[in-house]
Amino acid sequence: MEIKKSRVAMMTEVQKFEIQEYDIPEVGDNEMLIRVEGCGVCGTDVHEYKLDPMNCLPIVLGHEGTGEIVKMGKNVTVDFTGKPVKVGDKIVTSVIPCGECESCKTMPDRAGLCDNIGCYGLMADDEKHLNGWFADYLLLREGSTFFKVNEFDVNTRIMIEPLSVGVQAVERAKSTGLISFNTTCVVNGAGPIGIAVLTVLKTMGITNAILVDGNEKRLDLGKKIGAAATLNFMDYPSSEALVEKVKELTGGVGAGFVFQTTGNAKGFQNAMKFTKRGGGFCEVGFFVELGEVSIDPHKDICFKEITMVGSYAYAPQNYPRTIEMIRRAIEIGIPVSEMVTDWYPLEKIDDAFKKNMSMEGLKIAVGSK
Numbered sequence: 001m002e003i004k005k006s007r008v009a010m011m012t013e014v015q016k017f018e019i020q021e022y023d024i025p026e027v028g029d030n031e032m033l034i035r036v037e038g039c040g041v042c043g044t045d046v047h048e049y050k051l052d053p054m055n056c057l058p059i060v061l062g063h064e065g066t067g068e069i070v071k072m073g074k075n076v077t078v079d080f081t082g083k084p085v086k087v088g089d090k091i092v093t094s095v096i097p098c099g100e101c102e103s104c105k106t107m108p109d110r111a112g113l114c115d116n117i118g119c120y121g122l123m124a125d126d127e128k129h130l131n132g133w134f135a136d137y138l139l140l141r142e143g144s145t146f147f148k149v150n151e152f153d154v155n156t157r158i159m160i161e162p163l164s165v166g167v168q169a170v171e172r173a174k175s176t177g178l179i180s181f182n183t184t185c186v187v188n189g190a191g192p193i194g195i196a197v198l199t200v201l202k203t204m205g206i207t208n209a210i211l212v213d214g215n216e217k218r219l220d221l222g223k224k225i226g227a228a229a230t231l232n233f234m235d236y237p238s239s240e241a242l243v244e245k246v247k248e249l250t251g252g253v254g255a256g257f258v259f260q261t262t263g264n265a266k267g268f269q270n271a272m273k274f275t276k277r278g279g280g281f282c283e284v285g286f287f288v289e290l291g292e293v294s295i296d297p298h299k300d301i302c303f304k305e306i307t308m309v310g311s312y313a314y315a316p317q318n319y320p321r322t323i324e325m326i327r328r329a330i331e332i333g334i335p336v337s338e339m340v341t342d343w344y345p346l347e348k349i350d351d352a353f354k355k356n357m358s359m360e361g362l363k364i365a366v367g368s369k
Helices: 043-051 102-106 154-174 192-203 216-225 239-249 265-274 297-302 318-331 346-357
Strands: 005-013 016-023 032-040 064-072 090-093 137-140 146-148 185-188 209-213 229-232 255-260 275-283 307-310 340-344 363-366
Touching: 005 346, 016 346, 032 154, 043 346, 064 137, 064 154, 090 154, 146 318, 154 192, 154 255, 154 275, 154 307, 154 318, 154 340, 154 363, 185 192, 185 265, 192 209, 192 216, 192 318, 209 216, 209 239, 216 229, 229 239, 239 265, 255 265, 265 275, 265 297, 340 346, 346 363
Parallel strands: 185 209, 185 255, 209 229, 255 275, 275 307, 340 363
Antiparallel strands: 005 016, 032 064, 032 137, 032 363, 064 090, 090 146
């Protein structure tokens, strides 16, 4: 039966979705039509939902999606890695670098720095409408980066995008030369990105990782993944007491490397103090502008000689690394599929966003599976 229409969850104004229905456009020779199975709700989606900081309304959000190819243009034959694709294959999408800006030309493996980067679910609405994964169908345009991932269940496929953020963060950390098998790490924040970083560290053989958060259920998942210790900051009367506990767990010196994933100013300030002298620090939490933080440059950076890096999103080249990392994670018993904790149908997308903002569960998904 020919598919003629698709529903989309169109965000028409701040904190307002409308379920709208559109005709499915003709699929061009270099395009594909994807039946959406599910899409995770990302913190970036929530920031856009709350404030529209990207100024792109109206928009169909959703970039952590996965689905099944139902129609292909005649020129589409392989995915980004050269694997043959056909109708019925399961795919995920990555970012779309422009290939023309200075960053793309000089640093093609760091597509997150592209000045004109594209991403399904972060594109303003146009005449074709099927631009985001919070819909029944997605239209993949010419030049898209996509990957065949038939081997994984839908929950695991949804986690590929956030886990790619974790892979990128650890790759940036490795560039400092301060990450090794015996490095004591702190992951500050046990949301999806913090859990992703912890998962990557565990698959690399780093066993001494401390996870810090205020949500006991998320910390419990961290224990299942293999955190050496978990700290609930709600159990400590002050930031100073929390910092002292981190020092106690690290031989009195602090962490050799800290990943700051909270997207929270207070979290950033605490994380700086978790870091030992000569240690490393990766900021991976602030994907949109969330205000300024206050630090003491002398005490927090110069005196300690900290090496700092930022990590922003990922490149398409990260996906093959992430897929291989997931295989390894599953081999050693990390419950990747369990990271998706809640499902909502498209018509209940407002409830999915409320669930995400309540900080309950971990990865909230929207779709039909």
